Amino acid sequence: MGTDGKMDKFGGKVKETAGEMTGNEEMEAEGRKDQAKGEVKESVDKVGDKIKDVVD
Numbered sequence: 010m011g012t013d014g015k016m017d018k019f020g021g022k023v024k025e026t027a028g029e030m031t032g033n034e035e036m037e038a039e040g041r042k043d044q045a046k047g048e049v050k051e052s053v054d055k056v057g058d059k060i061k062d063v064v065d
Contacts, residue, residue: 014054017047 025040027033 014047014050017050018044019047021045021047 021040021043023040024043025037028035028037028040
């Protein structure tokens with residue numbers, strides 16, 4: 010399983026927090042979007058792992 014999803018989630022959380030602290034709603038929204046992208050990547054990785062388990 011890759012770490013791309015986790016990195017997107019972490020970076021997104023940093024952006025969201027920075028946006029909250031500075032009052033930058035655009036950055037905050039971008040952070041939430043990055044976190045969602047990370048969740049999707051992790052889900053795809055999990056599905057891929059399940060498929061590999063079934064095939065093996």
